[in-house]
Amino acid sequence: MTNLTVSNQTLALGFMLVIIALVIGYTEKLRFNKDILIGVIRAIVQLTIVGYVLKFVIKANDVWLTLACFLIIVLNAGWNAGKRGNGIPKAVQISLFAIGIDTVITLAILVFTGSIKFIPSQIVPITGMIASNIMVAIGLCFRNMKQTFSDRHQQVLEKLALGADIKLASIDILRDSIKSGVQPTIDSIKTLGLVSLPGMMSGLIFAGVDPVKAIKYQIMIAFMLLGSTSLGSIISCYLAYKQFYNEEKQLNVKLFS
Structure with missing residues (x-):
């Protein structure tokens, strides 16, 4: 295995790339310097904390600590996904449920097939x-769904008036929203090896693993991400579209005003 070491001096030199971006942003008045600085500071603080926490958790090798980390990750992901569905009732609860169920199913398959170990x-x-x-x-599903319901609400009302149930009236919006959530993953998979060498594969190669073995791991990750994003998009969309209707199965136009 290759012994990789990144010193503080190396990080400081790497920060020169950020300074270049800041200089360009200031010169061209792009107004993103504040966001860059906040992002960099948050990344440094968050990753440093996570690094020490992971070091402790991995060294302890405790089941309950592992499950606690799992829970923290899922809760944070659900909360952030729900915030992106601002305006959709129960968006946070739907996100938590979809991410929790989807993550458990995906991890269970990986563990039981021997792809990874429960460590x-x-x-x-x-x-x-x-x-x-x-x-x-x-997040992409919610954004697309809300915008599409707003754009097509008259069509939905007409379908309901003609006797369609809420699923039939919303099916085109459902399909478009699910596709919007899955499409970025599909696009990234299409360019694997041609345009991008993903982080896990590159990390394994850096660490000295045979590139062929690293590729097999990356293919497994590609399958995992495609399956999980598809399932997560389907679960969240099929729960979220119902929130656009009231108890009488009428379209809640107040959500678009």
Whole structure:
């Protein structure tokens, strides 16, 4: 295995790339310097804390600590995905349910097939990868669903007036919303190996693992992410579209005003 070391001096030199972006932003008056600085500071603080926590959790190798990390990741992902569905009733609860169920199912399949072991050094990073991708997918689903219901609410009202139930009246919106959540994952998979060398694969190669073995792990991750984002998008959309109707199965137009 290759012994990789990143010193504080190396990090400081790497920060020069951020300074270049800041200079360009200031010169061209792009107004994103504040966001860059906040993002960099948050990343440093959050990753430093997470690094020490993971070091402790991995060293302890305790089931309950591993499950606690799983719960924290899922709760944070659900909360953030729900916030992206601002204006959709019960968006946070739907996100938590979809991400929780989806992550448990995906991890269970990976563990029972022997793809990964139930140890913190594998469970925690994989949980983060799964939950973060589902979070992004659900956020896209919610955004698309709310906008599409707003744009097509008259069509939905006409379908309801003609006797359609709420699912039939919403089916086109459902399909478009699910597709919007899954499409980025599909697009990224299409370019694997041609445009991008993903983080896990690159990390394994950096660590000295045979590139062929690293590719097999990356293919497994691709299957995992495609399956989990698809399932998460489907669960969240099929629960969320019902929130656009009241108890009398009428479209709640107040959500669009």
